[in-house]
Amino acid sequence: MGLLDAGKTVRRKEKDIRILAQFVQVFCRENHPSPKKRFEYRHLDSGRYLPKAVMLCEECHDLLTHGLTKLLLCPHDPKPMCKKCTTHCYRPGYREQVRQVMRFSGMYLIKHGRLDLLAHYFL
Numbered sequence: 001m002g003l004l005d006a007g008k009t010v011r012r013k014e015k016d017i018r019i020l021a022q023f024v025q026v027f028c029r030e031n032h033p034s035p036k037k038r039f040e041y042r043h044l045d046s047g048r049y050l051p052k053a054v055m056l057c058e059e060c061h062d063l064l065t066h067g068l069t070k071l072l073l074c075p076h077d078p079k080p081m082c083k084k085c086t087t088h089c090y091r092p093g094y095r096e097q098v099r100q101v102m103r104f105s106g107m108y109l110i111k112h113g114r115l116d117l118l119a120h121y122f123l
């Protein structure tokens with residue numbers, strides 16, 4: 001299996017995994033009218049670790065796949081806030097894309113009273 005053999009790593013990062021997926025999903029839903037398909041990630045038991053039925057367009061599918069891979073392979077433990085991190089995870093272009101997603105979805109969730117989803121990031 002390789003990459004995520006260590007179930008422990010996945011469990012420890014479960015919250016980060018969910019939040020990343022949630023943020024990308026909100027962003028995609030609100031910004032991309034393109035056709036969507038259910039997000040699958042071969043290294044994770046999607047039913048268990050991802051919010052139910054994450055529907056994404058192809059571009060966001062790609063973004064989340066890359067983001068999750070980086071998250072799970074983050075060499076720092078505990079993972080620092082990304083903006084304070086010295087490791088440049090995201091491949092060129094992705095950094096900006098992820099930043100945009102986080103900014104948009106963060107504002108969206110605040111406006112819709114879903115602070116519970118953000119607490120992890122700010123507390």
Ligand SMILES: [Zn+2]
Pocket residue numbers: 027028029032056057058059060061
């Ligand atoms: Zn999208």
